Amino acid sequence: MSPVRASRRTSRPAPAGDRYAAPLVRLLRVELRTEPRRPRTLATLVVLALVPVVIGFGVSVHAADPGADRPGLGLIRAVAGNGMMLPITALGVTLGLLLPLCVCIAAADALSGEAAHGTLRGLLLAPVSRIRLVWIKAFGVLVVAVLEVAAVTAAGLLAGLIIVGGGDQLLTLSGSSVGFGAALARVALAAGWTVLQVAAVGAVALAVSAFTDHPMVVLATVLGGTIVFGLLGAIPALDWLRPVLLTSGWASLSDVLRDPVPGDGLTHSALLAGVYLVIGMTGAIVGTLRREA
């Protein structure tokens, strides 16, 4: 790389003056460079990008076979010949389980994984203060969440335009059609809203990560929680619980495909995600302050 790298240092470079913490920007930059390089992160990005491609192919094959008109495909069937719907549909499909799983992997690696590798100790000894460490790690998880949602969205857009076709406009679920620019704005809205939902799951996972040295515990707890939330939301007698279940808000993603876009569901679920974010970050800070490194 730089010519300095090749040189042999036989004297120590002059140290910085007496300061008690490394510059935050420097730490965030290192986190930004490190997190996407984890092999697991790369694998999840590939898998996530494959989802819309597979849906696109499936829908195209299905559309070419007029006899196979099975019910129950809902959003996916609406993608046929309607390419701009694919990225949003793919976000909805992956938000069900795959995106929470992928962000959980990142959050599990962030604190409990670092602890298991013994690197958390190294950072605390540098020293990076514990509260700062949580924010840096949360930033890392957020970066991964953004990359994951971007992978689904970008692959969805490409697959929609190339495989499905009909991408010059979006046929909404309400029956109207909107132009390419407006459709793109809806895709961006869906992606941003999904990042917020995934980040909320990530924050809760980070909190669990702060309390354990075993990344597996994070996956089991948070994915188990996601599934249990889904079940609770499906029980009619527990309807009163639905407004506080993060997963129950996820169905409102399809509102982006209506015309005009009804704001209630999206807003409520976004606010709910914000609450989960705050709860998760609080838990992560408490857990990190208490932990034995």
Next chain:
Amino acid sequence: MSRPDRTGTICSPSTVATSQPRPDEPMRPDRPAMAPVAPAARLRGLRKMYRRTVALDSVDLDVPTGAVLGLLGRNGSGKTTMLRLLLGLSRPTEGTVELLGEPMPVGAARALPHVGALVEGPGFLPFLSGRDNLARFAAAEPLVRTSAIVETVNYALHRVGLDGEAAIDRPYRGHSLGLKQRLGLAAVLLAPRRLVVLDEPTNGLDPAGIRDVRRLIGELRAAGSTVLLSSHLLSEVEETCTHVAMLSAGTVVATGTLTELLEADGPALEIHTTEPHAALAALRTSRIPGYAERGLVIADLVDTPPELVLSILASADVPVSEARPRRTGLEELFVRLTEEGT
């Protein structure tokens, strides 16, 4: 030749000694006189419990500034727990910790930039190269300038003898045990340190690596750093340390300078004589405890000055060719303290 210093501080586990310099301690050429500077680390009444298990109990210890203190103990004696408490990685159940004058763990931000530590083995991310791992830690060091990160890493690699090593640019997961350990040491050297804490630093190293660790400790000491080293290898401590603290079952059972502890088996005089029986008879008459050992006569000096022993032998006409204070090996002491005593 010089009269041995009889201020050994062997204690029973209930009464714990600290290695603070005492005013009555004579100056010795092999032990620089300690100026009244604050100790680099001070532990007081330290107790650490994990659930119901007591890992450390009533530990008092001072690490004198400028010393190389060896923390000796068997596996599970509490060495690592003590180091973790000292570094603020873990909170004591009771007691206080001061590191470079700062109370821990609240003063960690002020103390730790000047402390380098390798505790519980090297810790690095497996998918990054050794060099990138070091750069990551260098970026977290408050005392490393942003523009000097690459240079700092190169310098640290140079100091642990890795500057020509091609493997450090490959992922850490493939590194050999010795290379991992050297990288761990390099991370300790990323900034100028007032205190260096090394938890069993020669683990996994070949003889050349062990020599390098000794050289590094010497260099650190020469540069004015205090070194705290834990080990279960007696030879390592005997060769590198100026001070020793022994830990057994979570308690400090002995502290002192290396010289003190080497002589700490209870003061005794080794007497070379051609007539051991006459010597023992003379000692017995004067009620001085003594016994024969490997052809020598050992006179106990607990209540008797060596001059008196010699004059008694002289007046009994026992020919004495040589008399010197007995030194016990650190190993003997170690075995006695950690095995027989418990």
